[in-house]
Amino acid sequence: MSVSLINTEIKPFKATAFHGGKFVEVSDASVKGKWSVFFFYPADFTFVCPTELGDLADNYAEFQKLGVEIYGVSTDTHFTHKAWHDTSETIGKIQYPLIGDPTGTITRNFGVMIEEAGLAERGTFVVDPQGKIQIIEINAGGIGRNAEELLRKVKAAQYVASHPGEVCPAKWQEGAATLAPSLDLVGKI
Numbered sequence: 761m762s763v764s765l766i767n768t769e770i771k772p773f774k775a776t777a778f779h780g781g782k783f784v785e786v787s788d789a790s791v792k793g794k795w796s797v798f799f800f801y802p803a804d805f806t807f808v809c810p811t812e813l814g815d816l817a818d819n820y821a822e823f824q825k826l827g828v829e830i831y832g833v834s835t836d837t838h839f840t841h842k843a844w845h846d847t848s849e850t851i852g853k854i855q856y857p858l859i860g861d862p863t864g865t866i867t868r869n870f871g872v873m874i875e876e877a878g879l880a881e882r883g884t885f886v887v888d889p890q891g892k893i894q895i896i897e898i899n900a901g902g903i904g905r906n907a908e909e910l911l912r913k914v915k916a917a918q919y920v921a922s923h924p925g926e927v928c929p930a931k932w933q934e935g936a937a938t939l940a941p942s943l944d945l946v947g948k949i
Contacts, residue, residue, distance in 0.1 A: 769891045770798075771869040777831070778841040779857035786831065786859055788891065795828040795918065796887040797910065800872050800880040804836045804844040804851075808904045812882075814850040819907040828914055830856035835879055837862045872898060884910060886917055894921075 774787045799816060801809040813832055816823075823830055834841075838860035844851045845858070859866065861880075867873045872883035884905060886895035894917045899905060916928040919938070926938040 765871060765885075765893045765896060767892055767894070770887055770893065773866045773869060775859045775861055775866060776838040777857035777859040778838045778845060780855070783838050783842075784857065786857060791829070791831070791887065792891045793889050795826065795889060795914065797823070797828060797830045797914065798833055798866075798870060798883075798885040798887065799830060799905075800833045800867060800870065800883040800885075802874075802877075802879040802882070802901060803834055804840050805848075808882075808902065809834075810848060810850045812904050812907075813854060815905075815907040816856070816910075817850075817854045819911055820855055822911055823914070826911075826914060826918060832856060832858040833861055833866055833880065834858075835861050835864050835867055835873075886910075886914055888917070888921060 770788050770791070772788045774785065776783050777786045799812075801812060803809065816830055816832070820830060832854070838858070841858040841860055845854065846852070861867050864873050864878065867880045870883060870885055872881040874881060882899040882901060882903065882905060884895070884897040885893050888894050895913050897905065897910075912933065915934050916932050919928060919934075920926065923938070926940050928938055932938065
């Protein structure tokens, strides 16, 4: 039986990331106070992963405008992240931190470890400033994710968080109408 991580607080962790040409420490405490996306992927130097990470890099400025930090996470080391960054044109454009999780602690904390392979599933987690998980998406290994769709979901999560009593309907886009659930709406949607 699977237990949902929605609305649960992220578990404590400490890790080293490659970010801005340096190795930096990242922890659960350092991500609190802002919106974050933990973007798990199986491995550096692979095929689908660089397309996803490059897509995020192309949309990173939009996430930053929303006050959102992206954290790419795999079970590779931070040294491997640097080597990939230095040798791949696609990965070289990444400006967000790439966290090394060689022990698998963070990957297991988020429930996306493929134990027999020692690799992460394609898991995406949107975490609010209180450190609580608001969105979870997990794809099979061969199915890449879409940064623009993730951006739409983050905007919806931020809207709902700042507008108590309102919800965002299917396909909601920024500026579109929301709903205020009430007895009057029952059976009318």
